[in-house]
Amino acid sequence: MLSPYRVIDLTDERGVLAGQMLADLGADVIQVEPxxxxxxxxxxxxxxxxxxxxxxxxxxxxxxxGVTCDLEQPRGRDLLFRLLESxxxxxxxxxxxxxxxxxxxxxxxxxxxxQLIYVSISAxxxxxxxxxxxxxxxxxxxxxxPLLMTGDDDRAPLRVSQPQAWGHAAADAxxxxxxxxxARHQSGRGQHVDVSAQVSAAQSTLAQVLxxxxxxxxxxxxxxxxxxxxxxxxxxxxxxxxxxxxxxAPGPAVGHFANHAVRWLVDIGAIDAGMLDEDMVTYxxxxxxxxANPELFPRLQENxxxxxxxxxxxxxxxxxxxxxxxxxxxxxxxxLAESPQLEHRGFWRDIEHADGRxxxxxxxxxxIFVGGEPFGYSHRPPPTLGQHNAxxxxxxxxxxxxxxxxxxxxxx
Amino acid sequence: xxxxxxxxxxxxxxxxxxxxxxxxxxxxxxxxxxxxxVIRVESPSRVDTARVVAPFHADEPGVENSGLYVxxxxxxxxxxxxxxxxxxxxxxxxxxxxxxxxxxxFTAGVLSRWQLDEPNLRRLKPDLIMLSSTLLGQTGPYxxxxxxxxxxxxxxxxxxxxxxxxxxxAGPYGPYTDYPAPRFSLTALLAALDHRNRTGEGVxxxxxxxxxxxQLLAPALIxxxxxxxxxxxxxxxxxxxxxxxxxxxxRTSDRSESWVAIAVASDEQWRALAEVIGANPSLTIGERxxxxxxxxxxxxxxxxxxxxxxxxxxLQALGVSAHRLSNTEDAANDPQxxxxxxxxxxxxxxxxxxTVEGPRYLHSETPGRPQRPAPLYGEHNRQILSELLGLSDExxxxxxxxxALS
Numbered sequence: 001m002l003s004p005y006r007v008i009d010l011t012d013e014r015g016v017l018a019g020q021m022l023a024d025l026g027a028d029v030i031q032v033e034p035x036x037x038x039x040x041x042x043x044x045x046x047x048x049x050x051x052x053x054x055x056x057x058x059x060x061x062x063x064x065x066g067v068t069c070d071l072e073q074p075r076g077r078d079l080l081f082r083l084l085e086s087x088x089x090x091x092x093x094x095x096x097x098x099x100x101x102x103x104x105x106x107x108x109x110x111x112x113x114x115q116l117i118y119v120s121i122s123a124x125x126x127x128x129x130x131x132x133x134x135x136x137x138x139x140x141x142x143x144x145x146p147l148l149m150t151g152d153d154d155r156a157p158l159r160v161s162q163p164q165a166w167g168h169a170a171a172d173a174x175x176x177x178x179x180x181x182x183a184r185h186q187s188g189r190g191q192h193v194d195v196s197a198q199v200s201a202a203q204s205t206l207a208q209v210l211x212x213x214x215x216x217x218x219x220x221x222x223x224x225x226x227x228x229x230x231x232x233x234x235x236x237x238x239x240x241x242x243x244x245x246x247x248x249a250p251g252p253a254v255g256h257f258a259n260h261a262v263r264w265l266v267d268i269g270a271i272d273a274g275m276l277d278e279d280m281v282t283y284x285x286x287x288x289x290x291x292a293n294p295e296l297f298p299r300l301q302e303n304x305x306x307x308x309x310x311x312x313x314x315x316x317x318x319x320x321x322x323x324x325x326x327x328x329x330x331x332x333x334x335x336l337a338e339s340p341q342l343e344h345r346g347f348w349r350d351i352e353h354a355d356g357r358x359x360x361x362x363x364x365x366x367x368i369f370v371g372g373e374p375f376g377y378s379h380r381p382p383p384t385l386g387q388h389n390a391x392x393x394x395x396x397x398x399x400x401x402x403x404x405x406x407x408x409x410x411x412x
Numbered sequence: 413x414x415x416x417x418x419x420x421x422x423x424x425x426x427x428x429x430x431x432x433x434x435x436x437x438x439x440x441x442x443x444x445x446x447x448x449x450v451i452r453v454e455s456p457s458r459v460d461t462a463r464v465v466a467p468f469h470a471d472e473p474g475v476e477n478s479g480l481y482v483x484x485x486x487x488x489x490x491x492x493x494x495x496x497x498x499x500x501x502x503x504x505x506x507x508x509x510x511x512x513x514x515x516x517x518f519t520a521g522v523l524s525r526w527q528l529d530e531p532n533l534r535r536l537k538p539d540l541i542m543l544s545s546t547l548l549g550q551t552g553p554y555x556x557x558x559x560x561x562x563x564x565x566x567x568x569x570x571x572x573x574x575x576x577x578x579x580x581x582a583g584p585y586g587p588y589t590d591y592p593a594p595r596f597s598l599t600a601l602l603a604a605l606d607h608r609n610r611t612g613e614g615v616x617x618x619x620x621x622x623x624x625x626x627q628l629l630a631p632a633l634i635x636x637x638x639x640x641x642x643x644x645x646x647x648x649x650x651x652x653x654x655x656x657x658x659x660x661x662x663r664t665s666d667r668s669e670s671w672v673a674i675a676v677a678s679d680e681q682w683r684a685l686a687e688v689i690g691a692n693p694s695l696t697i698g699e700r701x702x703x704x705x706x707x708x709x710x711x712x713x714x715x716x717x718x719x720x721x722x723x724x725x726x727l728q729a730l731g732v733s734a735h736r737l738s739n740t741e742d743a744a745n746d747p748q749x750x751x752x753x754x755x756x757x758x759x760x761x762x763x764x765x766x767t768v769e770g771p772r773y774l775h776s777e778t779p780g781r782p783q784r785p786a787p788l789y790g791e792h793n794r795q796i797l798s799e800l801l802g803l804s805d806e807x808x809x810x811x812x813x814x815x816a817l818s
Contacts, residue, residue: 001607001615017627021596025603044652045631048640055640059630106776125774128751136675136733138648138656143746147658147673148737149585150574156658157671157737158582161573161645167628171595176773178602179446183421183778185609191777199754202743203772206434206586207480208467212740213755213767214479216467219740223575223582228466235562236571236580243580245566247559253461257558321556328563330571330581333632334642344552347623348637360637365596365624367549368604371613 001370002027005181007089008080009064010071013040014135014197015093015121016060017170022089022177023063024364024377030083030392031064034071035410037385047359058382062351062361066383067392068412071102075411080104082396084113088190089177093121093170096131106192116190117180121166121173125196135197137163144201145209152223153232168204169197236330237305241312243330248304250297255281257326261304264323270307275300353381386412415489415792415800420447421778425605428453428507429488430495431517432460433560434590435621436545437484439515439598444487445771445780451507451796452488452787455495456818461560463789469763475789476762482786486758486768490787491796492817500816501526506801508533508540512608513601515543520555530616539614541604543597547589549620561587561621568625573632575645592628593621653677654700655685658737659712661720671737672715672723676700684730689714758785793817 002022007029009019016031023029031038043056069083070076084090090109092099099105099120106118120126123135124143133139141147141159151158176193184190202209208219220227224243225235237246248258258280265271278296286292308316313329320327331339342348349361359381368375389412393403406412417423422443429440430453437452444450454460459475467479493500505528508514514533516523523529523544530542547564548554557563565571565588575581597619604615626633632643650656653675661670676682682700686693689710700707715723720736727734736742743749753770760766771780797803797811811817 001603004610021599022603025600045635045640045643047638048635049638055634055638056631059634124748125752128748130748133728133735134677134681134731134733136653136673136677138650138658138673138675139733139735142658142671142673142735142737143748145738145740145743146585148671148739151582152576152579155576156648156660158574158576158658159648160570160584161647161649162629162632162643163650164628168591168595171592171599171627172772175442175595175598175602176775178599178606179421179442179773179780180775180778181606182446182602183775185606186421187777189777191775194774194776195772196748196752196774198748199752199769199772202749202754203769204588204591206465206590207483207769208585209740209743209769210479210483210755210767211467212744214467215470216479217471219466219585221582221585224580225583236566236583238580243572245559245563245571245583247562251464252459253464317554317557320558321554324556324558326559326563328557328559328566330566331569332572332642332644333569333629333636336569336626336629336633337636337642341548341552341554342623345549345620345623347626359634362623362626362630362633362637365627366600367551367618367620368600369616369618370604370607371611371615 001025001375005088006030006086007091008032008083008087009091011091011093011121012038013043013056014166015091015170015173016040016057017167018091018119018121018173018177020060020063021171021174029064031061031066031383032069032080032083033066033385035068035386035412058359059361061382063378063380064383065388065392066386067389068386070411071104073409073411075406075409077102077104079406079411081112084109084116086396087116088181089117089119091119091121091173091177096122096126110190110192114189115184117177117184117193118190119173119177119193119195121169121195121197123197125198126194137165140165140197140201143198144204146201146205149205149208149219149221151221153221153227157221165197165201168200169195172200237308239308239311239313239316242332244308244313244316245328245330246304246308247326248301250280250283252281254326255279255283257324260323260325262300264319264325265303265307268307271300271303349377349379351379351381354384354387415449415795418444418447418449418783420780423447425449425513426511427451427513427515428511429515431515431545433462434480434484434587435561435593436515436517437462438590438594439543439601440488441484441486442594442598442771443513444783446778450488451491452485453491453493453504454789456492456790457494469766479766482760482766483768485786486782487784488787489792489796490790491793492790494816495526495528497814497816499811499814501528503797503801503811503816504528505536508536510800511537511540512605513541513543515545517545519558520546520550534614539608539612541601541608541615543601543617543619545593545597545619545621547621549623550618561590564589564621564625568622569629570625573643573645576647577645581645589621589625593619593624596624596627650675654697654704655707655711657708659715661715661723662718664719670720672720673735673737674711674727675733677733681732685727685732688726688730756782758782760785761788790817
């Protein structure tokens with residue numbers, strides 16, 4: 001869909017997903033790295049059979065072509081300008097101020113290329129009192145508020161063990177870039193898109209980041225569930241081989257799922273059929289009016305926990321689908337690798353790397369049908385360092401002679 | 413006839429949004445921030461869960477009090493339609509003809525029962541762009557799994573990957589799959605719109621919210637699929653950044669707890685931190701990992717003597733990545749978020765005023781903004797039916813009598 005467009009991707013590990021999202025939609029994305037390789041090539045994990053080869057970098061450069069270019073050299077910057085002549089987007093995620101130090105800040109570059117959409121991804125944004133703060137996954141998650149909300153209430157707050165903050169920001173950057181493309185269709189001009197990972201983290205709190213300003217209580221963390229007015233509500237339960245997410249609550253929004261759970265518990269003989277007469281949709285209202293037994297629901301929850309404890313994640317998923325419960329397994333990374341759902345949807349992609357080996361990747365993020373036909377996702381492997389130098393530089397008019405000179409000068 | 417058009421790069425783009433809760437409505441919110449006209453269709457009988465979850469204005473639950481609903485629906489026009497009623501379906505079909513984009517998040521198969529699924533809608537509008545967004549996708553053995561993003565977090569591995577190694581998973585805050593998913597669907601919808609404008613071809617997008625979320629776990633998935641170990645939850649530990657964690661600070665009188673996050677990404681940052689806390693600045697990362705517990709105790713001793721704000725500022729001045737764990741009051745007073753104008757105050761019919769988040773990015777030439785507050789339940793029924801669709805008063809009365817609207 002985006003095949004008419006070209007992206008010059010200067011990002012490191014912090015913004016590298018953004019360009020890939022456009023590559024997955026068909027754009028020609030050129031990852032530009034320093035001749036010594038991007039810092040992203042040093043980010044863990046590493047391939048078990050290729051020590052030192054970053055899985056992280058491969059994961060998010062898949063689908064792109066790659067060149068090297070030393071932007072510290074004037075000659076490298078000239079080369080970048082030649083690349084930008086045919087580009088629609090530039091993405092960068094360097095420390096705030098570095099692009100300006102190189103004379104490559106958005107104003108200078110856009111003056112030269114007014115049609116260019118210049119997207120910056122940073123921890124806190126390009127300007128403001130914290131713009132020069134050192135960013136990191138953990139500090140961003142802290143500054144955006146989700147960190148304090150996450151974890152067990154008797155220990156320090158927690159992040160997700162696979163870092164997330166930069167991914168949220170980079171994914172926002174892709175959307176911001178597309179909005180700027182539509183603006184360009186209207187005006188003929190590009191613009192600067194300034195993405196703050198702190199803001200992206202704030203957008204990942206179910207609007208709880210607004211609590212104070214709305215006069216609402218601060219959210220409190222409670223492992224495996226939520227806390228409402230100091231009272232912890234577990235949203236998970238133990239099963240024979242792990243855990244499940246189990247939401248069973250009365251009320252108009254989800255009470256009907258609790259009714260379905262009652263039906264299952266009756267069917268397996270765990271509770272008396274008389275419970276079928278209790279409507280969980282209206283239970284809370286009846287309780288408030290003194291017309292329901294306050295011990296009934298807590299007992300039902302105990303019955304449910306006892307019933308699931310001896311069953312496996314897979315058994316509970318099958319029961320959940322059969323009875324329409326709000327219940328799913330807590331899948332581990334190992335479980336995901338074997339997921340029948342992902343398998344059925346063709347989620348995994350086997351991609352041949354430049355060295356001939358086949359590597360299995362996740363994706364695509366969406367199943368898209370264009371004009372009724374499945375959208376053809378690219379199977380392009382991640383580029384090795386400078387893999388497409390000759391090809392891409394030839395496209396912008398660099399002849400063999402000049403290529404040699406650029407090599408000798410260490411520019412590429 | 414038409415509704416008042418928005419301003420911005422998407423002015424003139426019409427969106428029919430019958431998704432609900434967060435993952436779907438967030439997309440429509442982004443589109444309207446940039447000028448699209450978005451009609452949010454809600455069931456009059458099955459209340460949107462977003463309307464009944466916190467944060468509530470002044471902590472008072474109520475279908476018009478949720479800050480979440482207001483946040484993800486600002487700028488939209490509100491219409492109630494009970495799609496089980498044939499008269500409502502007819503109105504819906506007319507709105508599909510008006511729309512460029514339809515977003516929906518029913519369980520797979522529900523719209524087919526009403527002949528309102530993608531093939532049927534495409535017959536009405538051949539170049540329609542449609543997003544169907546569910547937890548696990550339209551196809552596959554588990555496409556009927558019900559749930560919210562909290563279930564999605566379980567099915568996308570994030571629940572299991574958030575917690576301490578010696579304890580059951582704690583899980584992330586809230587319905588995690590609702591956070592990444594709209595970022596992928598928004599980008600694809602805008603690409604689809606660009607494609608349609610150039611070629612006239614319609615696009616259908618089948619989103620599994622879990623699969624969007626898995627993009628953010630890609631390194632762990634590639635590792636396990638290619639002979640490597642399966643990542644497991646490990647608290648705040650990071651093999652490439654040590655020390656790395658959340659440390660207790662001196663509490664202020666109004667807080668029950670106070671923390672600072674510290675992430676040391678390089679030997680240079682370690683030297684700066686070590687000088688301050690009184691540790692050996694020449695330790696390599698290997699040595700720091702061996703002495704992790706002792707180093708963390710030394711840091712905790714230092715952080716416990718100062719406020720989180722002081723710790724953050726002292727460490728940032730040395731180039732060490734650190735930030736207090738902001739609560740929502742801190743966010744309200746954060747000078748950086750204020751500098752970016754992240755929080756927007758909007759008038760609200762019932763509350764006088766409400767606050768919503770701004771767009772996710774700052775555009776230098778065409779900044780987005782919430783164009784009006786979120787609709788009250790069915791607030792624009794009459795306006796949409798009479799001004800947009802040209803229904804007469806009698807026709808609207810007939811429609812209301814059929815039960816289509818309430």
